[in-house]
Amino acid sequence: MSHSTTSRPQRLVLMNPGPVITDDRVRSALAGPDMCHREPEFSDLLTRVRHKTTLVAGGDERHSSVVLTGSGTSAVEAAVSSAVPAQGGLLVLDNGHYGERFHHIAAAHGIRSRRLDMGWATSLDLSAVEDALAADPALTHVGVVHHETSSGMLNDVAAVTRIAHEHGREVIVDAVSSIGAESVSLADDGIDWLAGSANKCLEGAPGLAFVCAARQAFEALADAPRRSYYLDLYRHYTAQAKAAAPAFTPGIPAFYAFETALDLVLAEGPRRRHARYEGLARQLRSGLEELGLDILLPPHQRAVGLTAVRIPEALDYTALHRGLRTEGFVIYSAQERLSRNFFRLSTMGCMTAADVDRFLVALARLLPGKN
Incomplete structure (x- = not known):
């Protein structure tokens, strides 16, 4: 019946x-031809997507991107678990659900963290960030969410990055819900590690995430601890940047859609x-x-x-x-x-x-x- x-x-x-309403051209791209991920056609697609992702993230020739098959959380977890050194630690700036997620990711990988709980829907206390970094030199990285979607709060990641760099620390930015809609730039803001997703303000299809950083930072991960197998950024960077190949089987239809979405945001x-x-x-x-x-x-x-x-x-x-x-x-x-x-x-x-x-x-x- x-x-x-x-x-x-x-x-x-x-x-x-997210997932969001997508352009008809993005949805149509999902119906692209079947493709083997070990053939030259996918190598070319992967290289184009990585380059366009870097541009959208405000990167230049000094920067690169790794694209993962996974949600935005996979990119944040890959950045945290790969970038923080064995004897390092993470200062977590928590003013919502996704700030708190940084803390849980660090704990899952045995990374020492200090959580600055600002309170949900409360602006970041930049003086508290500075005091925490000054008090604990072993906190090598700062984790901050740009758009905290639990409340709609926009955090000042550029100010956090300036403070962190004054203390010789690196910053991991969760830009999953901001990139494409808010001003955020690897080069202009000096962000060390930027994690994002294809399916929010970049208006791609669900299934892909990415981490953008300086090429030198990716290369330096050769000596970093291997806390994860699938989310090891150095494994993905080596495969994608040097062999133009994925480390594992990728979500190919989502790559088709993501390239179309990236073209649209670059044109706009x-x-x-x-x-x-x-x-x-x-x-x-x-x-x-x-x-x-x-x-x-x-x-x-x-x-x-x-x-x-x-x-x-x-x-x-x-x-x-x-x-x-x-x-x-x-x-x-x-x-x-x-x-x-x-x-x-x-x-x-x-x-x-x-x-x-x-x-x-x-x-x-x-x-x-x-x-």
């Missing part, structure tokens, strides 16, 4: 922070991509405030890709999610300590102003006293 689809919305708008340019996201976020936030809803962070702390909103009185998240899903919108719950009172709305991906307008109308219908 067939099911009628006449009442279903024609367009499902993903307002979760970082300023226009940021402005597009900023415009959608401003439109959404203005509409939310007109509906009387509270946004978690003050304007100067907000990333352009996500907005955390207080759940309206007389509604719970389950009812809100169900009602909006019926209208063609997928929203996202908040995490852990924010989950009781907040939900999250992403403006990542190929969302349009018409999508945002339609969402605000649908949301208004669900609010008590607004319909």
Whole structure:
């Protein structure tokens, strides 16, 4: 028995922070030809994707990239487990779920870490960062999240990097939810290790992640401890940079899609991509405030890709999610300590102003006293 689809919305708008709505050209690229990853065709594709990834990350001829088949977390874990030396340690700047994840990754690999718990949705205390580095010279690396998607907070990674370098330390930046939408640059910001994902603000398909760094930094990993087999960055760098081959079987369709997405972001340019996201976020936030809803962070702390909103009185998240899903919108719950009172709305991906307008109308219908 067939099911009628006449009442279903024609367009499902993903307002979760990845996977995102992708361009038709990205989706079409997933249907590229079957390919052996040990043939020259894939070597060429891998080399092109690595080069374009480095450019998007603000790198130049001094920098390189390693592309992994995995989620954004795989890139963060690869960077932490590979870059921190045997006798080193990690200073974790924690003001949300993903900052805390740095601490858990370090613990899983037996890496000593010190966690500066700033509190969720709280700006980083840069003086505390400086004091911690001055007090403990064995903390060789600092882990910081650029866009903390548990709250929508944008952290000042450039300032963290300046402080770390003044103390002779390296910085590992989780740029998974920021690269492509926010200003972040290996060369301009002096970031030592940048971890990212294909499927958020770069608008590729899920399945690929990457780590970008100076070529010299990758080469120096030859003497680093081998804490992981699959996530060993030196293993991947050696295979990809020197043999133009993957260390393991890659997700080839995702590479097709990622190259197309990278071409699109390079053509659009970082300023226009940021402005597009900023415009959608401003439109959404203005509409939310007109509906009387509270946004978690003050304007100067907000990333352009996500907005955390207080759940309206007389509604719970389950009812809100169900009602909006019926209208063609997928929203996202908040995490852990924010989950009781907040939900999250992403403006990542190929969302349009018409999508945002339609969402605000649908949301208004669900609010008590607004319909």
